Amino acid sequence: MDKNSKSIIEIIKSRTSCRTFNPALLNKEDKTKIVKILRDINLTSPFNEKKQNCRFEIIKLENKRADEKKKLGTYGFIKGAHQFIVGITRKSKYIKEEFGYIFEKLILDFTEQGFGTCWLGGTFNRTNFAKSVNLEENEHILCISPIGIPSDSRRLTDKLIRRAIKAKKRKKWEVLFFEDNFLNPLTEISVGKYRNPLEMVRLAPSAGNKQPWRILKEKDNNIFHFYWIIGKNMNYNKLHKVDMGIAVCHFDLTTKELGLKGEWTIKQDPPFNFNKFKYVITWEG
Numbered sequence: 001m002d003k004n005s006k007s008i009i010e011i012i013k014s015r016t017s018c019r020t021f022n023p024a025l026l027n028k029e030d031k032t033k034i035v036k037i038l039r040d041i042n043l044t045s046p047f048n049e050k051k052q053n054c055r056f057e058i059i060k061l062e063n064k065r066a067d068e069k070k071k072l073g074t075y076g077f078i079k080g081a082h083q084f085i086v087g088i089t090r091k092s093k094y095i096k097e098e099f100g101y102i103f104e105k106l107i108l109d110f111t112e113q114g115f116g117t118c119w120l121g122g123t124f125n126r127t128n129f130a131k132s133v134n135l136e137e138n139e140h141i142l143c144i145s146p147i148g149i150p151s152d153s154r155r156l157t158d159k160l161i162r163r164a165i166k167a168k169k170r171k172k173w174e175v176l177f178f179e180d181n182f183l184n185p186l187t188e189i190s191v192g193k194y195r196n197p198l199e200m201v202r203l204a205p206s207a208g209n210k211q212p213w214r215i216l217k218e219k220d221n222n223i224f225h226f227y228w229i230i231g232k233n234m235n236y237n238k239l240h241k242v243d244m245g246i247a248v249c250h251f252d253l254t255t256k257e258l259g260l261k262g263e264w265t266i267k268q269d270p271p272f273n274f275n276k277f278k279y280v281i282t283w284e285g
């Protein structure tokens, strides 16, 4: 890590969703930074999908007419942003989880450079955004994010959205992390050097701030199985799959930075079967 770059832990801790942007146009230097980050992003993840199944485009509102801008709606959720990053995928088995991993990596790179972002999976006009990018056959927009300089203060709507979804809050360790079985919570002390990777999962953003990930550590082994909790009216649908990719991204980047070596595998026969939990992926240290 060079002297000026921040640690992944600092970056994750400093990220929050930004829904109010400074309305001034981005300067040339910032625009170049955005293009460079998008160009350099590594299109791979532990889910190992084909590279061409995921790509990104920038939509610049500054070149659009007022009526076009209006149509590209975010239903009042986002204010002041002049650019959006559009995440485009092609169907394949783990593409949503993979997209979650890659898009979150992008968001963290933008955060490190001082840009504001906000994952949007629902509150935008998908049809009109689709008309503004060049979608090929079998391609879909999965999520988008505004990108820009955060405004110095949040407007009232922004504060109300955050309050409604309790955006600041995260579930406690004992609700999210377990050892051996889902009745036995894993404590921050007993997990030793894996405390930070798990804490970074805990701080991850998720759709509606639902925090659907649950992690089960094997007793006496540094093996962590990632599950998704099945709730009332909660199918393992597209945004939950994206949430899982984000959690895997935070765990992966943090273990790598701390020098904790491990491999990701998707077990064909899940190690533990539980009615309430759906198995997704395993990290073996």
Ligand SMILES: Cc1cc2nc3c(=O)[nH]c(=O)nc-3n(C[C@H](O)[C@H](O)[C@H](O)COP(=O)(O)O)c2cc1C
Pocket (backbone or CB within 6 Å): 015, 016, 017, 077, 118, 119, 120, 121, 122, 123, 124, 143, 161, 165, 166, 167, 168, 204, 205, 206, 207, 208, 209, 239, 242, 243, 246
């Ligand atoms: C996959 C995904 C989809 C999301 N979709 C929306 C959305 O449509 N509209 C919105 O305002 N926020 C959306 N969010 C942002 C979450 O509400 C936010 O991440 C969560 O409340 C935690 O707040 P924080 O990001 O400030 O930590 C989404 C987040 C994720 C991860």
